[in-house]
Amino acid sequence: MTQLVAIHGHFYQPPRENPFTGEVPAEQGAEPYHDYNAKITAESYRPNALAGNFDRISFNIGPTLIGWLDRHDHETYRRIQEADRVHRQTCGVGNAIAQPAHHTILPLARRRDKITQIKWGMASFIHRFGRQPRGMWLPEMAVDLVTLEILSRRGLSFTILSEEQVQGEVRGDAGPYRVRLPGGGFFAVFVRDRQLSNQLSFATDQIAAGRDWLADQVRGRQGLTLIATDGETFGHHQRRGVQLLADLLRDEPAAPYEMATLTDYLRTHAPTREIELIERTAWSCSHHLDRWDRGCGCTPGDHSWKPILRSALDLLADEIDAIYLYELRRLFSNPWLLVDQYIDVVLGVADTGLLIRENTSAKLTTGQNLRIGKLVQAQLHRQRMFTSCGWFFEKLDRPEPRYVIAQAACAIHLVRQGTGIDLGPEFREALCAARCGKGKAIPGVPTHTAADLYDEVAAANPLA
Numbered sequence: 001m002t003q004l005v006a007i008h009g010h011f012y013q014p015p016r017e018n019p020f021t022g023e024v025p026a027e028q029g030a031e032p033y034h035d036y037n038a039k040i041t042a043e044s045y046r047p048n049a050l051a052g053n054f055d056r057i058s059f060n061i062g063p064t065l066i067g068w069l070d071r072h073d074h075e076t077y078r079r080i081q082e083a084d085r086v087h088r089q090t091c092g093v094g095n096a097i098a099q100p101a102h103h104t105i106l107p108l109a110r111r112r113d114k115i116t117q118i119k120w121g122m123a124s125f126i127h128r129f130g131r132q133p134r135g136m137w138l139p140e141m142a143v144d145l146v147t148l149e150i151l152s153r154r155g156l157s158f159t160i161l162s163e164e165q166v167q168g169e170v171r172g173d174a175g176p177y178r179v180r181l182p183g184g185g186f187f188a189v190f191v192r193d194r195q196l197s198n199q200l201s202f203a204t205d206q207i208a209a210g211r212d213w214l215a216d217q218v219r220g221r222q223g224l225t226l227i228a229t230d231g232e233t234f235g236h237h238q239r240r241g242v243q244l245l246a247d248l249l250r251d252e253p254a255a256p257y258e259m260a261t262l263t264d265y266l267r268t269h270a271p272t273r274e275i276e277l278i279e280r281t282a283w284s285c286s287h288h289l290d291r292w293d294r295g296c297g298c299t300p301g302d303h304s305w306k307p308i309l310r311s312a313l314d315l316l317a318d319e320i321d322a323i324y325l326y327e328l329r330r331l332f333s334n335p336w337l338l339v340d341q342y343i344d345v346v347l348g349v350a351d352t353g354l355l356i357r358e359n360t361s362a363k364l365t366t367g368q369n370l371r372i373g374k375l376v377q378a379q380l381h382r383q384r385m386f387t388s389c390g391w392f393f394e395k396l397d398r399p400e401p402r403y404v405i406a407q408a409a410c411a412i413h414l415v416r417q418g419t420g421i422d423l424g425p426e427f428r429e430a431l432c433a434a435r436c437g438k439g440k441a442i443p444g445v446p447t448h449t450a451a452d453l454y455d456e457v458a459a460a461n462p463l464a
């Protein structure tokens, strides 16, 4: 019997643009390229697209990344779109799936943010691929039932989890399985093989002949085997990854296994076996969601800055929302709908002024229009403050935490422009206790804190 294998690639980069200028700054370590987006495109996205690898894998590509590719490497962008279109022509379904807009850890986000992230991710997908998505990748595979319930209500039907995140009738194959939703009904889940996925991601050097290795691994298995990993594994993290992936995907007569894609497989294999989620878990950390919240042993050293940064941003988000609702509730029957639709402005297919007018029957003055425009734009940066990269690594003084602080500074700036209210001092105070490299302080030299990082953003962007 021929074994079936699916490989899913999660392709993602955070939006590296300075939120004040819209430009990606030159990044240290990316040389000879200007920044990491350019470097990873040259090493992974472009060669994988040229090799035809997107045609035969399942994949999701972060909305911020695919937007960057559209602007900076249009040919690669076009090939990725084309891969989905050809798959749709051949199989009746595309092989791309959607992703929430900003790689937010959804179980840590409040319900309102979950909805916005999911709606924005779906709108971005429709804009890029010209069709409704069927599945959605969850950032870090971080999952809870509320998130699945919202995905289901938005018309999505499946996601991907890792085997350690589920329990019950898991029989070693990828499923699809079904998870019972609290409000009734089921949601489909494909379960990846953790060991195989990790071997392909982190032990590529030990895999001499890719096809023989995979054939050995899946021999005698029943059903579908799923390998799911970061797409950047292929070419960026692992130099020979592009060729290895092309080799694994190659179609040939009498092959020891056949490749499948998740959407195509789901078409003919309705989930019947039920499993349970282990809620508030993720694929890259075994400590539930601590890595992005209170910190955990996956990032050695002092991680006391993590919960402080998160609570400072939560507080700021509360304040931004309170101002937003105070300003808009009198004029808009559903102020959040305006936020959800603002993704069309980000995608360049709508105009802020028109969108505002469409959402209210009130006759707004030019001043009101401008004010509301600033507040809804602030909501974009307030969403971007929670991109998971900010908490992923061990050090506060890295580009990723600086990045979320810069988004916060930009949101603060827009609120101030719109209303005259300055949320900066309170936010800055909340950051003071988050120290970089605690314990290494030199006597007489002030300890560097997240508040200093905020000041640096403000100094570099005088508007802030």
Ligand SMILES: [Zn+2]
Binding pocket: 284, 285, 286, 287, 290, 291, 296, 297, 298, 299
């Ligand atoms: Zn951990």
